Amino acid sequence: MSEFLLWVIPAAPLLAAVVVTLGVPLGLRSLSPWPVILALALSTGAAYTLRATAAHETIHATAWKWIDAGGVDVSLTLRADTLTLTMLSFITLVSLLIAIYSIGYMAGSPGFARFFAALSLFVASMTLLVEANDFVVLFLAWELVGLCSYLLIGYYQDRPSAGAAAKKAFIVNRIGDFGFLVGIFWLWSLLGRVVPGVQLGLDFDTVFAHAGEIAKRYPDQLTGACLCLFLGAVGKSAQFPLHTWLPDAMEGPSPVSALIHAATMVTAGVYFVARLTPILVHTPEVQLVVAVVGAFTALLAALIALTQNDLKRVLAYSTVSQLGYMFLALGCAGANPHLASLAVAAAVFHVFTHAFFKALLFLSAGSVMHAMGDVIDMRRFGGLRRALPFTHIFFLSGAIALSGLPIFSGFWSKDAILDVVAQATKAGAYRTLFGVLQFAALATAFLTAFYTFRAYFMTFWGQERFPPEAGRRPHESPMVMAAPMAILTPLALFIGLVFGPGIAVPATPATPAVTVLKPNLLAHYLQMNTPGVEHAEHHVNYGVLLASIALSVLGVLLAWQFYYRRPETPRQLAESAEPLYQASANRFYIDEIYRATITTPLEQLASVLPRFDRHWLDKIVDSFALTPRLLGRGIRGVQDGFLQSYAFWMLAGLALLLVLVIGGVS
Amino acid sequence: MIVNFFDELSRWVIRSGELWIGVIAATTALLLLFYKGSRPLLAGAGVLAIIGVFGAWFNRHPYVEPLLAQLLFGLFAVMAIAAAVLMLVQRHPVYSALYFVVVVLASAGMYVLGAAPFLAAAAVIVYAGAIVVTFLFVVMLAQQTGLAVYDQRFWSPLPAAIAAGVFAGTILSVVNDVYARPSSAEAVLRRLEQLEDDLTPPNKNVAEAVEPKLLGRSLPDLLAADFRDIGGAEGEDIRRSFGDALHSWTTAWSGRAVSENTPVPPTIAAPQPPVVEPPPPGPGAVKNQSSLLLATKKLLFVARRVIAARGVHPTVANPPPAEALQIASHRSRLSTPNIDDRSMVRVLGRSLWGDYLVGVELAGTLLLVAAVGAVAINSRRKEAPQ
């Protein structure tokens, strides 16, 4: 039964995509959402059923043997352990809600069926990704989600900027995928060297079982392979230096941004690195790199988000920043291998909560866009809380959750991350480094609160004004759009509390043992059979707790001050620190640097090469074709139709023959 | 392999060097004629040059026939070649046809010298009489007013002359190779074989027979000139057997009898040492057929040994096996002239109707078909449209 459910989860959306595609020529375009909704509902139900019933054992379900060549043996196998089921639980639910939302958002746009088909295909690929049992199937799904992201970012086919953004997303992802592939091959060869003569698949269990041996024999090579694999995660999860595609991906419709670029696809990298924990514990250098990259990205993105005027761009940079947080958490295991369980638990917890509140934020931004006639520049509208009351509530909930205000979800998950970072600063050899990273993490927490509420105040407070595209009166979203947001709101606000930290009473002389009032549900759940997570900790770091509360409240207050009480302050600050402002507003010129150093030389090379191809290579090939023609012309000249010339050649040949025969004979 | 080939080739050219000079001279003279037109003086000079060179080449070979026959043959040959050359360079087709008649007449003369009188007559009748006349008729029918343009110009004489020169030179050098070693032993052998054939049938009256001589020299003399430089044991053998054969020969032709005890080896392949026995002097001076035959056989044996010892100049790397030489001696009795055949015409007729009857019938059929065909091709029909 569980295997069947495991297959249903990716198969149902895949089938729905096929059905929708086939329905287009049959004229069933308007009915496209319904197969998708049905399929996603099925997947959600299956995921939760699995979560409820089968949690102790890892479930494996094999379909067929995919590659069976020589020493390579890959079969299409699905796997469900607690990490997978955790990921599946929010992927399927958020996808379902966003699909329902899209019925309203995408109504009336051309390519309605195309959207739902691509969406459904995306969900199928994403679930396959988290259910993959080996590297190769995971990479297959990795590429598929990249493809669907490309299809959906470039959804608005009449906008060249959308097409460019789709290409950029795909190409930047490709750079990461190159690293991913190299890592796979490298790891495979290492495994082959350690376990010679056996037909190998690259499934996780085999690799994890032999990881220790590989690390003992080829530590440097294992480090290299893991770095390459991490490069793949960097590309997919938009970390520095491959983060440039995510803000541009906001060209796609808001549901796409919500689903793919907030909740699910970008978290694939985090999932992957979490999955690799049993290998990464043997390569602390890689984990350090992970942590540094994560922290740096988090701070960088937060700094950029300070000055963005496009609401969705703010949210996009916020996503990048939060993803950096997750990688920072995962990398803390490099300080001390015993921190691995805590690190993974913290990161997965943050992924879990982040999915809900970020999706909610994006959906509300979409609602704003819908009302404002596709205008999303915050400078062109203001004071929308009266015109869009519900959207206001939804956005506020998401903002509160993101900022990490106490009690609400973001607080708990961010706190878990800061906790593990703090632990990393205490133990191990890299205390100073992690001290720096901790400072970066705290600064990012402050900035997160600040820019989130900046966006909130700029959009919903202040003088009420509407852009001309909004029409006569901006109206609230219809029920089909509001309902998913309404469902998401309590989830976003309180899911951290429910699944989050344990509450334990410390030991007193009366009660010698620690009394656990509420266990850390998620950590316990993960600990059950996720490889790499051995134990669940009940850890509460009060210092970190207080610090994060203080920082978030400070951030909110500062935003209130700057954008509500004294709106002229930001401009003054910007003018006084003009270069800093310009740098932040122009995204630290990273795109321009890439263009100058990489894109332009490649374009010039591409413009030179056709000339080379035409003038040299084609001429060489043409000369080959010319040879028979010249030869023929020469030989054809003998045939002049003149009898006596033929007779002459006969006589000459005869004379030559005689000379040869007689001369040779004598 | 290519180097080897050129090595052989150069050696071959050097061997027949003087021949090639003649060929090149002839080709050049021919070319001059083509380019300068038909100038009698130049033509005559060229022809004389050719004759001179070929004559020099010919001189290396011994005269084996009566001088008159040789002179006549040379005359006819010169006539034929000169007429052929002149035929080629004429502007008017009628003149060419007439020079062709001269060629035919010259070859008729050569046929006569080659013991083919009927062929001479047939050639004159058929070629000069029928074919050339037909040519002349057609020339009249297909005549253009005045000299035709296409008769004035030649088409690239140089390559044609070179090709034909190489061709002729090759054949001539083969001939040269075969006959390059002046050896009278072969001539003697031939004559002796003829004599042997003549003497073999019984009851021949040889009272009037004259000792055969070649160019005024007796056959043993000619043979002796050939084996003078053969040394060694074989030379001794040959001299001994020659002495015996000479004695028999002179005895037989002077009318004395020759002993029959000496064995006569029959073939070339297995020469056996002869038993030397001085012939006893015989009574009388009447020539005896059997003694003549015996003397002939002895001398034949010696001649064969001489030829085998000297070796024919190798024109082939592997000389053909001895059996091949027998093929040449296979003669159909019908095609061979016998000693009492008075006329070659009779022999020719016997050969044609005896050995080659089928061929004759087929030739007749061919003639009939050709006649019908010639008429059919040009049967009078409606005037062709312009």
Added chain:
Amino acid sequence: MTGVALQFLVVGAVLFALGAVGFLVRRNLIIMFLCVELMLQGATLNLVGFSRYHGNLQGQSFVIFLLTTAACESAIALALVVAVYTRWRTLDAARASNLNERTEPGAKFPLDPSPAEPRHLDYPPAPTLAPAGSEPPVGEVVRNLRPSGRAGDAARTPGEFTNV
């Protein structure tokens, strides 16, 4: 016996070579064929020489057959030449160059065919009878029978019956 066949072979080879040169060099069809006959002469000389060498008449018999064949072949060839001339009005071998493959512009052919002879009326038209019931035209027919004249020489007045 050395030179007996030798001289025949030599002369035969020379005649053959000369015939070959003549065939290649001359442009008149009839002369070309004459040169072929010359080549045959060389061949027959060779045969007679070998016949003399071997002492039998096989060579001479072969020469008889060659003679026969040469006669047949010349008859047919000359008939063909006449037929060809009737059509082409020229005996130039360069006239028959239709199978040439030189298609490049400016490719030169070895020879330019000489101009054909203008057509004369070689044969006078056969006399025909007047239709039944009409008077046969007497004078014009006689006039038209002039062998070297052209058809247009006969004077025609309107109304006169001509059967040219």
